[in-house]
Amino acid sequence: MATTSMQFGQSAINVVLNEGQLPAKLSTDASGNTVLVGADGFPVHLGRKIVSKIPSPSIGKTLALSDVTIVSGAPTVTLETGPNGLPAIKIVTAVGTAGQVSFPGLVDASYFGDAYVSMHGSRTQGNLDYVSWYWSQNDSSYAKGGVTQIQYGQTAPQNSYIEQGGANTYWFAKPKQSNFGTPTYPGKIGQCKLRVEPLAGTSATVYIYAVGIAAPRKSRVCVTWDDGYDSMFKLGYESFASRGIKQTLSVIASAQDTTSTYSKLRQLRAFVDSGNACVAHGPYPASGAGNLFTAYPGSTDPVADAIADMKLNRQFLADNHLLVDRAANCYVWPQGTFQQSVNDTTLLDAAIAAGFTLGRGVSPIATSTIYTGGVQFDAASKYNRLALPIIGHSWAGTTAAEATNITNITTAISNMATYGGDAFLMLHRVQPSSTADGSMSSIGIRVSDLETIAAAIKTQIDAGTMESVTMPELVCGNEDWAGY
Numbered sequence: 058m059a060t061t062s063m064q065f066g067q068s069a070i071n072v073v074l075n076e077g078q079l080p081a082k083l084s085t086d087a088s089g090n091t092v093l094v095g096a097d098g099f100p101v102h103l104g105r106k107i108v109s110k111i112p113s114p115s116i117g118k119t120l121a122l123s124d125v126t127i128v129s130g131a132p133t134v135t136l137e138t139g140p141n142g143l144p145a146i147k148i149v150t151a152v153g154t155a156g157q158v159s160f161p162g163l164v165d166a167s168y169f170g171d172a173y174v175s176m177h178g179s180r181t182q183g184n185l186d187y188v189s190w191y192w193s194q195n196d197s198s199y200a201k202g203g204v205t206q207i208q209y210g211q212t213a214p215q216n217s218y219i220e221q222g223g224a225n226t227y228w229f230a231k232p233k234q235s236n237f238g239t240p241t242y243p244g245k246i247g248q249c250k251l252r253v254e255p256l257a258g259t260s261a262t263v264y265i266y267a268v269g270i271a272a273p274r275k276s277r278v279c280v281t282w283d284d285g286y287d288s289m290f291k292l293g294y295e296s297f298a299s300r301g302i303k304q305t306l307s308v309i310a311s312a313q314d315t316t317s318t319y320s321k322l323r324q325l326r327a328f329v330d331s332g333n334a335c336v337a338h339g340p341y342p343a344s345g346a347g348n349l350f351t352a353y354p355g356s357t358d359p360v361a362d363a364i365a366d367m368k369l370n371r372q373f374l375a376d377n378h379l380l381v382d383r384a385a386n387c388y389v390w391p392q393g394t395f396q397q398s399v400n401d402t403t404l405l406d407a408a409i410a411a412g413f414t415l416g417r418g419v420s421p422i423a424t425s426t427i428y429t430g431g432v433q434f435d436a437a438s439k440y441n442r443l444a445l446p447i448i449g450h451s452w453a454g455t456t457a458a459e460a461t462n463i464t465n466i467t468t469a470i471s472n473m474a475t476y477g478g479d480a481f482l483m484l485h486r487v488q489p490s491s492t493a494d495g496s497m498s499s500i501g502i503r504v505s506d507l508e509t510i511a512a513a514i515k516t517q518i519d520a521g522t523m524e525s526v527t528m529p530e531l532v533c534g535n536e537d538w539a540g541y
Contacts, residue, residue, distance in 0.1 A: 110274045110435045110479075111538055112173045115163055117267030120144045125158040125265075128250050132156030137264070140177050141223045141438075141541060145264035150253055152260045159250040160268055167243045168192060169272035170231030171477070172205075173436050174251060175224045175541045178263030179210035182220055185261045189252040190229040194244040201238025202247075205229040209427060213399045216390075218420035218432070221440035222402040224266050224541040228433045230476045231273050243272075266541045269436070276431065276473040276523040278448075278514055279531060280482045281305045281417060283338060283389060283500075285313055285320045290328075293487035296507045297525075298331070300515040305528040307338035307389035307417075310373030315343065325379055334527035335379040336387035337370035348394035349404075359397070364407050383532040386414045388443075393419030395444060405443050414539070415532045416443035417481050423448050423469040430476020431469075435533050438541040447483040448473075450510075452497050463506050467513040474522035479531070482510065 116124050122136050125146055132150045139145030150156040172192070178185045187208035193199040207227050209219055219225050231242075255261030280297055282289045285308045297304050306328060312319045329335055340352035349363035356362045367388055374380045388408065395404050395418070408416070422428035428446055437445070448469045453462040466482075473480055484507075485500035492503060517523035533539055 110271075110277075110433065111533065112171065112269035112271035112433075112436055115166065115269050116160060116265075117175070117269070118144070120146055122146070124160065124162060126161055128157040128159050130154050130156035130253075132158070132253065134158065139224075139264035139266060141266075143266060143541065145177070145266050148253055148261075148263050148265065150255045150261045153255065153258055155252055155254045156261075157250050157252045159248060163246050163249050163268070163270065166246045166270060168194075168246045168270060169243045170234070171271045171273050172229040172249070173267075173269045173271070173433070173538075174227040174229070174265060175267040175436070175438060175538060176227060176263050176265050177224050178253075178261070179220050179225060180208075180256065181210045181213045182225075183262040184256045184259040185209075185263060186254045186256045188227055188254065188263075190227075190249070191252065192249040193247045194238070194240045195247045197248040199237070199248065202240050203231075203234035203236045205234045207427075215399045216393050216396050216418060216444070218418055218441060218444050218446045219427075220400075221396075221405060221444060222400055223440040224264075224438040226433065226436050226438060226441060226538070228436060228478075230430055230478070232430065232476050267538065269538075273477045274433075275521070276477050276517065277434070277479040277526050277531070278470065278473065278482060278523060279303075279305060279479075279526050279528050280514075281307055281389065281484065281528065283307050283483060283485050284309050285325070285338075286486050287318060287320050287324075288487045289484070290320055290324050291487075292489070292504055293484065293502075293507055294328075296504070296511040297514075300511055300518075302511060302514055302518070302525040303527050303530075304328075304333045306333065306335050307528075308335050308370065308374060308379075309338050309341070309343050310370045311341050312343035313373075319343075322377060325377070329379055329381060334381050334384050334387075334529050335374050336384050336389060336528050337367060337374060338389045339366050339370045339391050341366045341369045346391075348390070348392040350394060350397060352391075360404050360407050363404055364411050367408065367413065368411060381527070381529055383529040386412060386532045387416070387528045388413045389417045389528075390419075390444070393444075402440060405440050408443060409439065414439070414442060415528065416445065417483070417528070418444035418446060419483065420444065420446035421449065422446050422480050423465040428478070428480070429472055431473040431478025431480040433477075434479040434531055436538045439539055442539055445479075445481060447481045449482065450484055450502055452499050452501050455494050459503075459506065463509055466510055470510070470513045470517060470523075474517040474520070477522075481528075482514075 193202040346352035453459040490505040
């Protein structure tokens, strides 16, 4: 961390700047107020701490064929430019035969249990059935160690967290591992390898960009309220605030201070001043606009219109002094929509160019077999980081179905704590506990159910297995992982 002294009128204060940020500077806003402006050109909220969980990139950026050794299956291994334009180790398996490669550079490294592989490859991107990570403790015989298997992708996804044209991060978490022998932690790696299994009768092709290891970390949950409904402040805010759980509000700028349905600027300011955060949402036409594409029917340049909308919402927050440090990099996709077709990354690329590097989508983890323990946000690739998944919530339709829904969410919270993964909790409107089923909004939640979720999060926080964060606190600028 770096500290610099700055003068406000007659008083001097010390400003703590995050590592990797350019120095902040004083500026004057449109109202003549003196503000501290960060490297991104938006006001800095003093003292906000960003904590990263990026794994150590043992292999990456400067790659060589010597970084891998073929173990079995006779795969073809070459050093090439991957689909994302970055150096990659390309592995092509023989037809119907698994290929295994080891990583000699990790031998003798201290291993705490978690491994990461940034790789282009899945069922829909390269005929990959699954990959397995093996590690052996103190020897090369694989008599004592563990194996973890991951399978991504069943159908071509659209508006999904994974498989958006760049890399997928395969997170081999320690709790998912099947042990052989009795490994101890930390242990010294005697050998480690990746098994690439093709779909039956095919040849799998993958591109490895980076391999890293890390100690299991504390889980992180980011509570996000979408749209800015007044019911959030009247009925929902205290469920989390009373437990010390941070909250993030994704704001539809044009809806604020309009009707009794939506919040007021004074509420947003109090919300941020209490240690929470506001980020951009949309679309800017507030009533019935849907997502960034349906908001502009007949557009001759839908991506340009979408980016202009995103910037309008962000500028509203800046103009009203509602952006904390790095909130300018955050966006919550309306209806989770950022693609008009499968594998179209045009809007994602334009969003990155506009300074948006962290986005929340609507891929669910509560009932997923892929995201059992959440995902590791800091190790996600650049496109994955713009479509991060959620735990929930949407109204399930009946009280009985909602009970199952809430159980799935609290189970996901518990699993996140076990695995050390991250996720967003998505919320919208809050309704009284006595609300009848037929009067529930499709995006509503009863106060009693909200209390159950908040209590589940607080339990994990008190146990030391989870922390609550705002969305800006998840912004990470380390290109060792985020750049893929």
